[in-house]
Amino acid sequence: MRSKLSKVLLAVLMTVGPAALVPAATASAAPARPAMSMVDCTQNDFLWVYYHETNGDPNDNHLCFANAGTIDFTYYCKWGCWLDQFYTGNNVVQYKADDRWQPAGGVAKNVHFTFPNHPGGVDLQAMRIF
Template identity: 40%
Template sequence: MKRIAKRAVLAALASIAVAVPLTVATSTPAYAINEVPCAGRDDLVRATIHQTNHRSSDYCYANAGEDRYVLKQWWVTRIWTGNNRVQWYGDGRWQPAQPIPKYTVFTWPNHPGGVQIEGIRIL
């Protein structure tokens, strides 16, 4: 009888030893923001961005997460949120404090050349 109990305890400990690392490894959320083709979809985040003295282009994103830009001289003139809540990174912080709501066009009418952007985040 002791032998059966000992095996049961060892089996339970082995199961716990295997399960704990999997729980820890999968407990953090996955941030999988992707730049995707815009292709006429209105559910994606669409940001109109340009570099200093260059033409504007639309960049579209899907999935929650954040994307940081390596180049510091990027300017955003328009953000369409699609089916997402969005913030942009500029002036050393994520803005606006309350994310831009779903299906909203966000512009900066007082800054016709746009505002500096260093990243974009989908919540």
């Protein structure tokens, strides 16, 4: 019986390979990447986002973010968000408006980005830091 069990176990290991011997926690252990998070607006390294809700005053609100990732602004604005301007800080940034990420290559670090052709801002769905 033991010989038969050994042969079956050996056949299974040869089929799945040596990865089957590594515990799952060890096999998938990759360094965790920090998520984009809201921070106090205390440093120029952060992404500063100035926005207002529909029917609100331009530049009525501002939030700051750090770390790579994406923030969905529909969470912050019940009736819709309008992006008035943003400062990229030490980040390359994109904004999502009109159901697409803009600009294609992102906005470079340390850029104050405004919308002179759209003084009321653009319809903001999300922001992304690379």
